[in-house]
Amino acid sequence: MTRRRALLGAGLAAALPVRAGARAVLTVAAFPLVDEIARAATPAWQRLHPEVELRVLSRQYSDHHTAMTTALSTAVALPDVMALESSFVGRFAQGGGLEDLRQPPYEVERFRARLVPYAYEQAVARNGAVVAMPADIGPGTLLYRQDILSRAALAEDDLTRSWEHYVAAGARIKARTGAYLIAHVQEIKDILIRSGLRPGEGLYFDTDSRVLVNSPRFERAFEVAREARRQGLDARVPAWSNDWAEGFKRGRLATELSGAWLAGQLNSFIAPGTRGLWRAAPLPEGASAAYGGAFYAMPRHAAPARKALAWDFIRLMTLDPQLQLQAFKAYDAFPALLATHEDAFFSEPLPFLGGQPARRLWREAARRISAAPVHKQNQFAEEVVQTELDKVLNRAKPIRQALADAEQLLERRARR
Template identity: 50%
Template sequence: MKKSLTLVLASALLLGSAQAQNVTLTVAAFPSLDSAIKAILPAWNKLHPNVTIKLQAQEYADHHNAMTTALATGQGLPDVMAIEIGFVSKFAEGQGLENLDNAPYNAGQYKKLFTPFTIGQATSSDKRFIAMPTDIGPGTFFYRKDVLDKAGVNPLTLQTSWESFIEGGKKIKAKTGAYLINTAASINNVIIRTNLKPGEGIYFDSKNNLLVGPDNARFVRAFTLSKQVRDAGLDAKIGEWSNEWYDAFKKGTVATQFSGAWLQGALQNWMAPDTKGLWRVQNLPEKGFASWGGSFYAIPSKAVNKQWAWEFIKFMTLEQSSQITAFKDNGAFPALLAAQKDKAFSEAVPFLGGQQARVLWRDAAAKTQPIDVNKYDSVAEQIVQTELTNVLEQGKDIKQALSDARAQIARRAR
């Protein structure tokens, strides 16, 4: 009891000290999360006038590379580190981030407030909770209505099955000259992430068994359909986050795109703002539901201002007003369940031709199942993508490619 009282008094003194002096809190982020942070700054400054947010924003890859180096060396660490879902499992398996389940954070009490699948995403294999979710990416099928209208293709037929998606793509290409998709690899990325069974991750199951291989129907089908798209000349062979990708959005030379709901904000704000009213969305083919992106906030173990870092993270993730501000600013879909009930969700989205897309995204998020993460997910993803490229560009046999992928992953994860 005496020890507990001493800790309480010490915490109170620290808080009083922090409030009495000016503090600079360093937050490292990437687009479009940096835009969301800027949008909430007026509210933060009003609440905490003595705590100045110093935002360090870099492009997605540069940010995560910098954070990887900072965690490895202990140098150049921010107080708050934004992490995109693609890097969460990798960062979680290191020991450089605070376990938010522990005191003084005690984040366990907040977990039930978030979309369920985000909690598993931020939990390491040894059950450390290393980051708070701020936004999620319900998997979404974007399509150019003007292109499909010109081709005489009903968007619902593209959603019915992957086979009908490909057949519709052939008609679109013949009638309009537009490609069906930016890259055939996108088909693989959807199929391997959707309709997973409980206890099944993308590449490993909950018991660390490797799932990739020539006998796994999910991967065989994903590779097979991707190859059919490439062989039919339906993909533009354009990588994401490239200038060619942005141009395709602007010019309508690619008819569809699979992504997270957040893409709407990116298209509207900076990728292709002049295409307002031309886009629509629907759920993924074959009633698939998947998490497609998402952002988290973590505290490095060697951060200088951990207490204020936690206050900032709670402000960004637990405050409904902050979540809605970010949502309206750039389409960052709230991870906080209470924010998803805001009246903004029933509003029409002008960029999507007045479609009530947010209701669709909310329903998709509710149907998305948690996926177990594994510390070797990033390794497996890189190897699978390389072997898929060998299939698409060099004509490698699919079963052989998946067999080789399995062997390489097993060797790296041994």
């Protein structure tokens, strides 16, 4: 569920010691497009600290997070500030390598009411530590091709009323237009397992590490995904592949379940030729889900002499309304700062979406999302569940057996 373009970045380097008389340097490790957003903030940083150079170090998305994992575990080559995608915040929080921003002099809890609630809560570790500050978020949305729906004699409500209606609409779309409903049914599963969470429930584990996958929530997710596959409604192409991009360009994909940021990326570089043909809608059944988002964190063992500077940079990037709106307008980075949400920009029409003022829709979606507790085995659980779904889709494995097997494997792993 990442929202970052696959751009080439510079190699990550350790911050060099400052020589006598040399200008101080604050290093920020980031990934596309967060690196560009950070660099764009250089003038604001220079006004705040003209004596300190801002050096943004960039790697590709996966390479960046691998490098940060290594840096935190070895306390070597640590930047002063590291950007993290939301899915990594919870994993890193469990390791204890990030500064607890609740503690003096940071006292981050005083800013909690100024941020989108679920985004702030995503950075709260199981022990209560707050390990990062949210900069931008990815409220989930359904994007659909209005022209394809018209050819199939369908309306938006046919897609959003329920998941069963969504699948039925997909069958009609395929029969009348030849287009697929969606790129891959995994996207349906990913939304449905995030719907209907009760207090104390994470995606795969509850707060007491009980495994939750053998449940009606997962059973329904698998059933809807299987039915869509049975009817041949997905193109069976993974997100961010060449076939995925071509599907958008050539009108072979009628809908996409993703973060609001995807509309901007479709417009800017994935399928700009489809401008005006798309619309945004709520997820089916009013489901709420978050797709990505960027956070800033401070390594606990980073240079103590620059901790105050690092905190100034984090506050600048997350609490300055002007910079938050600048990132939104230039990079589709939907702001986590609530003070920006009443800006007139949210009501402006989006030409790519046929003039629809969709940012207001996404703003409401962001307010409904609830943060799920993050478990240290979430990444492993995601792989296990996806493997079992593949067995259901490709080998006709019974759903209940697949979920029971996933539960058994995860229970053994959780006891370690």
